[in-house]
Amino acid sequence: MDTPESKSTPANTRKIKLINPSSSDSPAFQDSPVFNYISNLSPIQPVKAGPVAQGFPGLASPPLVFTSPRINSLTNFFNRKLQSSGPNLEISQDHDSCQKEESDQGDSVKLVRSDQKTCNAEKLPLVPTYSSSGCDDFLADPGQCANSSQIIQSGDAPPSLDGGCLMKLDIGNARAVGLNSSTLQKSKRGAQAKSRISVRLVKNEPRHLISSSECSGALPRLLTDHASEKCQPGDSFSEASNFERGTLRRCLFDESQRNYSADESGFWDPIANAQIQESVNMPTGKTGSRQMNNLSKPAVGSCVSSITGNNPVVIPKPLGIGLHLNSVVYPRSTDSAIGSQQPSVLRVEGKKLFFLTNNQSDGKVDASNVIEKVLVSSEELDQHQVCLVPSSDNTIASDAIEQFNNAIETKLDASSTITNEITLSSDLAENNESSLGSPKKKRKKISSSTDDDTTKRCNCRKTKCLKLYCDCFAAGFYCGESCACVGCFNRPEYEDTVLETRQQIESRNPLAFAPKVMQTVTASPTISKAVGNLSTPSSARHKRGCNCKKSMCLKKYCECYQANVGCSEGCRCEGCKNIYGIREDYNFAREIMLKRASVETSEGAISVNNNFVSSRVHSPPNLTPTTPALQCSDQKKNALESRLPFRKFLQSPDSSHDMLTSEENLASPRNSQNHNEILEKNKCMDVDVHDAEIGPENIEDRLVPPGDESLYAHCSSQSSNTDAKNSKLRNISQLESFAESGPVPPSSSLRWRSSPITPITQLTGSELKDFGTGSKHSDMFEDDTPEILKHSSTPIKSVKVTSPNKKRISPPHNHMNPSESLKSSRKFVLRAVPSFPPLTPYSKNSSVVNRE
DNA sequence: GAGTTTGAAACT
């Protein structure tokens, strides 16, 4: 799609150029022989025609006549302009350079468009190929792309700036084409990493496309807007380009990226970002760590800004994409405000914390950011600093990181306190314990005295750390010194092997490296922090579900439990007692609840609830004020007793919410419709059930649903409230709305939007129906993997529904297809899923993308 | 620290 447009655009611009001159003057006048004569005599007149020429009357005339589409001539022309340029021309050099290409083609307006196109082109190119399509958009000739980069470099802008532009261009090209790795390269590794990055970007791009597609018509606008915004004189071109390039991210990550992209000087350092991304995306943790070390100031600065910003301490709420169980990611909060300011993502792997400017987390963890685990020890924080702070390069970064860590620590401390009060989720408690010396961590500590290692510690003996058995490998990290593995190949030296193996695994299961747990929780950063420990993603669900038989999902054998998430329908566990949410048959639970309700609940109460429900149901999903915050889930611990089958039901909806992007919810009316339908269908039942079920003791658990801060507050208030009933009713109503509506987009959903990374499950009408019919389905939505699957013609949900118990997820082959992504905004979200680490990280993966 | 248990991952 983009390619055609991009190509067409240039042509259009050309036409315009030709036309404009004539247009400027009345045809009659132009036609007049006198005019021609005059024009021949004085070059000035031609200038009139072209807006560009206007700036340079002297130069204008010839160009107008002979304007060649080619950029080079134009470029030169512009260069001259720049030199002679008046105040108007004094746009940031970067900007100029950026515009040059555009301007060459024609009007300033067109320039904006061209930017957009470039953005698109870049994105499109993502698709893989080195195709010059991206260049085409900007440049008449593919070769010119290189020129453009060069031109930019030649620009007066400081090296950083130039680099930024170049980097952008190069990166864009590299990403799209895989070209100019040298540019990006600082070292071979850097080059490889970059190439990988480019690949990843390509993978991600589909997301953008999708997202854009969501906007459908809006997409161009988005791009345009962004371009226009970034291309503003004040902005560096690089930003614009980056922004565009990152549009996907943008869509996904929102504006946050801007900040990220821009370095202190205001220029975006693509390399830094790339590195960051790499670190995030890189399946190989070590490389990532290394890259992290290499993070350039810009990236750091961005991080810092995000950190130190108005919401300095605020930890980005986990957007959603799950990481490996062992790794924790804190994506930036979805909140627009937060998100905008904190596009960066905190990623915690093992004990290390990574602060990523790029939303995309490593290939393993899609940037989208899923919190699989929350590591919360001061030690870890310290370690994080170590990891984050790359060494010497960035004092700023280090400072920022330190601040960030401190903030986190503070929050963590607070959270820990809260936790104690509330009863920390087992996870957090465990984590803390582990850090403190829980047996489990003791072991790890033993293995690795220092937490410094970003990577998890493994103890593999036979797998050479090249299988998913290896946590390090599964998490996309290289094994570290702390690892006690034998014959380990999961090391930078064997990067090729690692990549190949990874690819193989991905070929079998594209989601193999995807976060195992999708977090739907959107707890506000502050809340999440405070509650952080507590906030286990109640809404989160394990993508595959567990298969526990003996542990009753009460031990870490259970991945769900380990991830602090409740068991969902996808789980095949037996005797599930998962404190975070029991897996039960929705219908079964429902029946029970109904029975109970009939007996216990008074009609009046029910009617009240119904009112609630109806109101909620009818209210647009977006409007649903309170989605239970994940944090509330933490309270679950307190209410462990209460855990009811119910929870599952309730939670699933939450998760579904989380999965859904607010945009989708908002954007797609069908969601609301479906939601309404579902609600209507289920309303009575659900309401009754909820009412009946909601026992004072259970309320808290039910409240768990991932929600916004407000929700969280709400939950807390509720918990605190002696008037359990009222709170219960509210909660219930909310829950009902969630459960019934399923996809009801809580505020959290909005947050999710902000972070494109978070995979959003698209709910089709059928899906919604299913969801409404069965709570189990709701769980389905929650799953991380589903998103990708959703992309596929047959949504994962369906698969799960049909065979939820499947251990192995058959990856949707289609998820990568960009065209599909465009179909619906939700698809956009889904696309984000594909971005999961496993898919993108490796260049080879690009082929996978192409396959689709 | 060694041994056992457990369930995911891998294999057939």
Add this chain to the structure above:
DNA sequence: CAGTTTCAAACTC
């Protein structure tokens, strides 16, 4: 797709 084996973490002692 289901069943089995392999594996390494989690757990117990």
